[in-house]
Amino acid sequence: MKYIRNKLKWLQKTARIVPVVQNKYDPKSFFKNIGWAVFLLTILWWSAVGTNLSIRTLRGGMYGVLDIVSRMLPPDMASLPRLIGPTLETIQISIWGTILAILLSIPLGLLAARNISPHPVLYQTSRLILNTLRAVPDVIFALIFVAAVGLGPFPGVLGIGISSAGMLGKFLGDAIENIDSGPMDALKATGAKKMQVITYAVAPQILPEFVSLSLFRWEMNFRASTIIGIVGAGGIGFELMTSMRLFKYKEMALILVLILVIVTIVDTISSIIRKRII
Amino acid sequence: MITIKELSKTFNRSVHALNGVNLEIEQGEFTIILGPSGAGKSTLLRCINGLERPTGGEVFFNGLSVLDAKNLRFIRQKTGMIFQQFNLVKRLNVLQNVLCGRLAYNGVLTTCLKLFPREDVDLALHCLERVGLSDKIYNRADQLSGGQMQRVGIARALAQRPDIILADEPVASLDPRSADQILDVLLEINRADNITILVSLHFVHLIKRYAKRIVGLHEGKIVLDKIGNDLDDGDINIIYGDKKEYEIY
């Protein structure tokens, strides 16, 4: 131990390449880092055992995958006319789900930013709400709303909206906490009221990021809308589940192609909007 | 017009930024607060418009206590502030930045929809003309040079129609030529509009040629109060101690 420590000290003095670290360099941190590395490797090994990671099983499984894929091809184009309606419905769910999420996340996010929140209690409460919203998977929300308002796309909108509000709100709160306080001070110093300071000094600083994230969330919501359809919350997901149950692999393939096409379109639209805004 | 009594400010219970400051500033005066880095200049100015809450003492603006929450908005409305880092809203254009100086005079609803009375827009344009930026009205603030940004900062303060302007090291981030321009604009505003001006600086050479009141601040205390061109080496030693940091500039 002592030998290593002396060797390290010697290296530190004579090496041509030296580590430049955050805090004062301390030979002890070398051992600490080794400790951390061992800890991380242990976690990785533990997770691998827990999930039965195995190359051999994967190789064996390849046949199954190929078998299903071959049964899916070619996609069943005959069902296309019947599937157009549900596909559009999924787009509609994702649009209103995202809008609902944005509307909910703005007040929650403003309260969840320490530097502008009116009171610590409100700050803690909104952080708690946001964490809860993020912790519950969107399928669960969809299930709850299906039970509450019945089958169809509307519970889908509610489920998507509420669960993505958690992520957007947390992001908004964090982004506001990280803005440059200078312009905020300057506007406060003119006697501007709180809402004016938010509109003129806070909003412009976070708007590009918030818009980007909302658009990204829209893409995610489109995919989520297909999943929540499985619990009866409308859209293409409902069809996907039906064809899966009936082993109609070729119809399933068509639905996947449709989803791919829409995701690509959504992605293109949002990158156009993003470029405009920034 | 500004009366400061026994003002103290302690950060984190241990950093004594201000230590019993007494200062009286008359209407129309041009005062320079001189002191090395960390002397407490920013803290002093920020206590005057309530951006910082003092831990002791009092500040009065035309007899109104700044510590009284119900006076605060009115006092801030009548107090312009200029910052070393300009503190413009980078993604707004020049005109919008100047109009920020009018927010306190207008309702929340209209201003949050970005609506302003025509007189306010005309006033903002006039203020931009005074600082020589009429040709940059629709440029985004982050496209300007440092000197131009600071002139927008001045226009924003002017748009408030203030009784006093507090300028916290307004030229510390600028090249000497822009620095001179900015100080000249401030002097001109003081002369033409009779607006009281309080500028903090930490370079000596910038001020010797102005025959203005100099208040020296050292470690949170006022150590000097005299007219600028009377300043001698002894006075400079008092303000800077043996730090002599001014010599490197």
Ligand SMILES: Nc1ncnc2c1ncn2[C@@H]1O[C@H](COP(=O)(O)OP(=O)(O)OP(=O)(O)O)[C@@H](O)[C@H]1O
């Ligand atoms: N928000 C804060 N929290 C903790 N300490 C602070 C804070 N603001 C200022 N201080 C401390 O108070 C002292 C005075 O700071 P102040 O910014 O007023 O000095 P200054 O004269 O403006 O200096 P400079 O020329 O560097 O701007 C410094 O020691 C500084 O570290």
Ligand SMILES: [Mg+2]
């Ligand atoms: Mg300062």
